[in-house]
Amino acid sequence: MNTMKRFIEKIKDHGERKYFLALLGGKLLGVGLSFLVVWAVCTYFGNSSPKAHADEAPAKMEGMKMEAAPAAPAATPGATAAPAAPAPDVPNPPYVNPMNTMWVLIAAFLVFFMQAGFMFLEAGFARTRETVNVLLEGVVDTCLCGILFWAFGFAWMFGHGNGFIGWGDGNGHTWYFLHNLPATYESTGIAIYAYVLFQFAFADCASTITSGAMLGRTGFWGDLFYSFGVSGFLYPIFGHWAWGPDGWLNTIKPAAFHDFAGSTVVHTIGGMIALAGAIVLGPRLGRKFKRDGGGAMPGHNMTIAAVGTIILWFGWYGFNPGSTLSIMDTAGCARVAINTTFAACAGALTAMFYVFPRSKKWDCGMTMNGLLAGLVAITCPCYWVSPFGSLCIGAIAGVVVVWGTDLLEYLRIDDPCGAWPVHGLNGIWGTISLGLFATGEYGMPTPTGADNSAGSVVTGLFYGGGTAQLVAQVIGNMAIGVGVLIAGFALMYIVKATGTLRVSKEGEQEGLDIHEHGGEAYPETVTSKLN
Amino acid sequence: MQKIEAIIKPFKLDEVKAALAGIGIQGMTVSEVKGFGRQKGQTEIYRGSEYTVDFLPKIKLEIVVEDKLVDQAVEVIQQTAHTGKIGDGKIFISPITKAMRIRTKETGEAAV
Numbered sequence: 001m002n003t004m005k006r007f008i009e010k011i012k013d014h015g016e017r018k019y020f021l022a023l024l025g026g027k028l029l030g031v032g033l034s035f036l037v038v039w040a041v042c043t044y045f046g047n048s049s050p051k052a053h054a055d056e057a058p059a060k061m062e063g064m065k066m067e068a069a070p071a072a073p074a075a076t077p078g079a080t081a082a083p084a085a086p087a088p089d090v091p092n093p094p095y096v097n098p099m100n101t102m103w104v105l106i107a108a109f110l111v112f113f114m115q116a117g118f119m120f121l122e123a124g125f126a127r128t129r130e131t132v133n134v135l136l137e138g139v140v141d142t143c144l145c146g147i148l149f150w151a152f153g154f155a156w157m158f159g160h161g162n163g164f165i166g167w168g169d170g171n172g173h174t175w176y177f178l179h180n181l182p183a184t185y186e187s188t189g190i191a192i193y194a195y196v197l198f199q200f201a202f203a204d205c206a207s208t209i210t211s212g213a214m215l216g217r218t219g220f221w222g223d224l225f226y227s228f229g230v231s232g233f234l235y236p237i238f239g240h241w242a243w244g245p246d247g248w249l250n251t252i253k254p255a256a257f258h259d260f261a262g263s264t265v266v267h268t269i270g271g272m273i274a275l276a277g278a279i280v281l282g283p284r285l286g287r288k289f290k291r292d293g294g295g296a297m298p299g300h301n302m303t304i305a306a307v308g309t310i311i312l313w314f315g316w317y318g319f320n321p322g323s324t325l326s327i328m329d330t331a332g333c334a335r336v337a338i339n340t341t342f343a344a345c346a347g348a349l350t351a352m353f354y355v356f357p358r359s360k361k362w363d364c365g366m367t368m369n370g371l372l373a374g375l376v377a378i379t380c381p382c383y384w385v386s387p388f389g390s391l392c393i394g395a396i397a398g399v400v401v402v403w404g405t406d407l408l409e410y411l412r413i414d415d416p417c418g419a420w421p422v423h424g425l426n427g428i429w430g431t432i433s434l435g436l437f438a439t440g441e442y443g444m445p446t447p448t449g450a451d452n453s454a455g456s457v458v459t460g461l462f463y464g465g466g467t468a469q470l471v472a473q474v475i476g477n478m479a480i481g482v483g484v485l486i487a488g489f490a491l492m493y494i495v496k497a498t499g500t501l502r503v504s505k506e507g508e509q510e511g512l513d514i515h516e517h518g519g520e521a522y523p524e525t526v527t528s529k530l531n
Numbered sequence: 532m533q534k535i536e537a538i539i540k541p542f543k544l545d546e547v548k549a550a551l552a553g554i555g556i557q558g559m560t561v562s563e564v565k566g567f568g569r570q571k572g573q574t575e576i577y578r579g580s581e582y583t584v585d586f587l588p589k590i591k592l593e594i595v596v597e598d599k600l601v602d603q604a605v606e607v608i609q610q611t612a613h614t615g616k617i618g619d620g621k622i623f624i625s626p627i628t629k630a631m632r633i634r635t636k637e638t639g640e641a642a643v
Contacts, residue, residue, distance in 0.1 A: 286545060509542040518576030523584070 045177060097189030097447055100326045103333075104194045107322020111201035114315030115142055117308045118208045122215060123521075124305025125365070125417045127297065129511025130216045131521035137211050137223050144224070145204045145231035152176050153203060154196055157236035158185070163248030166240050186245060188325050189447040198322065202266055203239075205319075207231040209270030212417035213278040217285070217508050220516045221500035229491040230273055238484045239265045242476060249476045255468040257476030258458055260336075261323035263380030263430035268481045271424020274415065276488030280496055283414030285508050290409045297416070302364055309368040316340055316375050320382045329445035336382045340375065343382075343394030347374020350398030366402065369418045373401035376423055377430030380473075381437060383445070384458045389437035396433070397426045424481075431477040435470025436460045532627040532640055533601050537592045538566065538620040539612040544590050550611040551594065554603055558643075560593045570618035589620060595627055595643045 010016045119138035126134045145153075155175035159166030166175075173180035178196065185195040207230040211223065218226075241247045242259050249257035259265050288294020299305055321336045351370020355363050374394030378385075381393060404421025408414075415421070440459030443452045459465025495501045502508075507515035514520065539547060544561065551559065565586035572585040596604055605622055613619055632642040 286542075509540075514573075514575065518574075518581075520575070523575070523577075 045179070095189060096184055096191045097326075097328075100189050100328060100447055101191045101194050103327035104190050104198050104322060104325055107318035108194065108198035108201050110315050110318025111198065111205070111322065112315075114201070114312050114319065115204060115208060117311030117313075117315055118205070118212070120304045120308025120311060121368075122208075122212050122308075122417050124301045124303070124308060125212075125299035126215050127511075128300045128522060129513055129520070131300070131513060132517045132519065133220065133512035134211070134215050135521070136220075136517065137215070137227075138208060140224070141207050141211065141227050141231070142204050144227050145207055146200055148228065148232040149196070149200045149203055149236075150178055151232075153232060153236040154178065154199065157203075157239045158195075158199065158244060160245050161240075163244075163246060163251070164241065165237050166244045166246070187447065190325055195325075202262060202319075203231050203235050206235045206266050206270040206273075209267065209419050209423045210274045210277055212419035213274035213415040214281055215416050216512065217281055217502055218277075219500050219503040219507075220512075221498075222495050222502065225495045225498065225500060226273075226277065226491060229495070230270075234273060234484055234487050234491065235269055238269055238480050238487070241480055249479065252472055252475060255458075255472040257472045258384070258434055258469070259380045259431060259476065260383045260434075261320045261379045263376060263427045264477050264480050266427075267376045267379060267423040268427030268431065268477060269484045271420050271422070271427055272481055272485040273488035273491070274419035275413070275424055276485060276492050278408075278413050278415045278420070280489065280492035281414075281502055283412065284416070285505065287414045289412045292412075296409075299365070299416075306364065306368060309371055312372060313344055313375060316344075316379075320379060324383070324445040326445045326447050326449075328448050329450045332383060332442070332445045332450050335387075335442075338387055339382045339385060339390035340378055342387050343374040343378030343390045343397065344371050345374070346391045346394030347371050347377070347398040347401070350395045351401055352398075354399055354402050366405070369401050369405070369422050370398040372422045373397040373426040376426040377433060379427075380430045381434035384434060384438040384442050384460075386437075386439050389439065393430065393433045393437060397429055400425055400429050428477055428481060432470065432473050434458065434460060435467070435473040436462050438465065438469060439463050440465055532595060532597060532630060532643065534593060534595045534625050534627050535601065535604055535608070536623040536625075537608045537612065538564070538589050538622075539592060539608070540614065540618065540620060541588055541590050543612045543614075544592070546611045547592065547608055550607045551604060554600070554607055556594055556596060556600070556604060558594070562591045562593075564589050564591045568618070568621070587618065595630060597640050597643070 011020065115138060119135055122138065123131050123134045155167050155178075156165050159168050159175045160170030161167045168174040169180060169182065175181060181192045181196075183192060184190055185192050188195065190198075207227050210226065210230050211218075214223075214226075242249045242257060242265050244250075283289075284297065287297055317337055317340065320340045321333045324333050324336060327333055348367050348371035351373065352362060352367040354370075355366045374397045377393050377397035377400075378390050382390070385393065401418070401421045404425040405418055408418075408420060413420075438458040438460035440457050440463045441452065442458065443450065443456030445451070458469055461467055461470050492501065503512060503515060511520075537547070541563070548559070565588055567586055570587065572583050573587060574581050575584055576582075592608075594604065601624060605624065608622055629638065630640075630642040631638045
């Protein structure tokens with residue numbers, strides 16, 4: 001009431017009235033301009049929903065229902081032994097397969113939840129004073145990655161183009177801003193947005209892995225800049241080499257490079273950029289290395305680090321089995337899930353027993369990293385190996401992660417979470433292990449079942465397949481690993497040149513939480529008061 | 532025998548500890564404390580709004596040394612804990628009348 005009275009008093013005054021009208025005019029102008037912008041954007045972008053085949057989809061679905069139903073039972077028992085040949089009269093997609101789309105969506109949600117695991121793990125391995133920084137980095141990374149994937153990441157990674165980068169459907173339509181997308185991705189039968197979401201969750205993992213090696217001393221502007229580079233450029237472009245519809249690694253002879261769920265694409269890329277970041281940044285202040293009479297700075301909360309590890313394991317059930325993109329290949333999905341489990345078990349136990357003789361203590365941190373190492377390693381070969389093979393792969397991963405940690409310590413490289421030993425090194429090991437352990441029984445998942453025909457099976461050295469697959473794996477992994485390491489160094493040095501990569505000495509001593517974010521993760525309420 | 536209590540900035544602890552070990556001081560007690568002096572508190576941010584923290588985190592370091600070491604120890608602490616900025620802390624020295632090592636019942640300077 002009082003406000004109203006004051007307003008009426010004021011409006012009677014000539015000067016005030018002029019001021020008020022000017023203000024009103026300005027606001028209206030602003031609103032008008034906003035509408036103009038909205039209109040311009042709408043006109044430019046138009047209707048970006050998948051429309052290319054929207055009209056045909058229902059008709060084909062009708063036909064599909066008849067054929068898909070008998071195809072499913074045929075695929076289930078026969079998937080491992082006999083190849084379930086794709087029925088000849090299955091119409092060429094696009095039709096949206098509801099089962100497979102649901103499967104991919106669930107997997108996408110699981111992979112997305114791995115972000116919680118990463119944030120827990122990294123926060124637990126950080127010190128109290130940089131916890132807010134780690135958590136915010138995890139959140140912002142995800143959001144930034146989403147925007148970039150929409151704008152151009154998806155087009156570059158999964159679009160048709162050349163062997164090194166993609167951009168569209170191959171007929172002159174670009175996929176930037178998710179324009180011109182078909183109803184389903186390629187011949188997968190997966191609704192396109194489900195596929196985009198699934199791949200966005202993968203991309204998000206890559207940039208979060210990077211942050212694990214760089215925590216405790218990276219300024220937040222630096223975080224934003226390198227995240228932009230990793231999820232916007234490095235991951236989509238190098239990922240296209242292996243996963244793009246026309247990536248050059250798919251065409252190498254005599255055997256094509258295989259990376260089922262991303263030991264190379266997600267983990268080697270993330271781990272190698274992490275290594276570049278850790279080297280360019282230098283160690284945290286006060287970090288002494290083993291040969292200088294020091295050791296790792298302990299993380300501040302093992303409880304959340306351990307819980308984070310298990311959340312990651314849980315999320316991996318979306319990461320690996322979801323990468324079949326087809327629940328119709330039931331045997332394949334189940335095999336991938338069990339292989340994922342066994343590799344994690346073996347990795348954790350070997351790492352634990354391998355470091356036990358050093359200190360005669362059961363080391364929690366290294367056991368968790370061993371578990372993750374097993375998961376990273378099985379990510380590439382999970383579809384093509386037997387459970388016994390996955391145990392072997394995981395067991396070796398558990399040793400590799402310890403060696404990697406020792407090597408970094410010796411080289412005086414400060415990697416607070418062990419991102420390089422876990423993701424970089426075991427990404428390499430996992431990719432190569434396919435060339436050794438692939439059993440030669442399994443080919444590729446298809447939208448209607450497994451294609452285990454002679455032409456598509458993958459056979460490793462230990463199962464009489466010769467070295468062809470091994471060579472392909474080494475070539476593919478080295479091409480991406482070395483390429484992304486060089487690109488990672490370039491990115492980090494560019495960010496360093498802006499002066500934002502590392503915080504000031506004072507800022508680091510004060511702690512990133514206070515210095516960059518103005519508050520602590522664990523403020524004492526007794527000695528502070530809210531205004 | 533005298534007790535030296537030093538209130539220092541937390542990130543200076545490692546340096547001070549190493550310097551004291553360098554002049555032959557073998558033990559110390561350290562606690563995380565909060566307090567304020569001329570520095571007052573500081574402003575922090577929570578969900579976009581500022582709030583003041585009246586007490587800042589500091590480290591309190593206590594050592595009991597024989598008389599002849601006191602001056603040297605105080606000097607070492609002053610030098611290593613010094614940044615020149617407000618909030619570097621303070622050193623307090625007080626006499627100790629008696630000391631005993633619990634394990635052996637030794638008393639006096641032998642106990643510290």
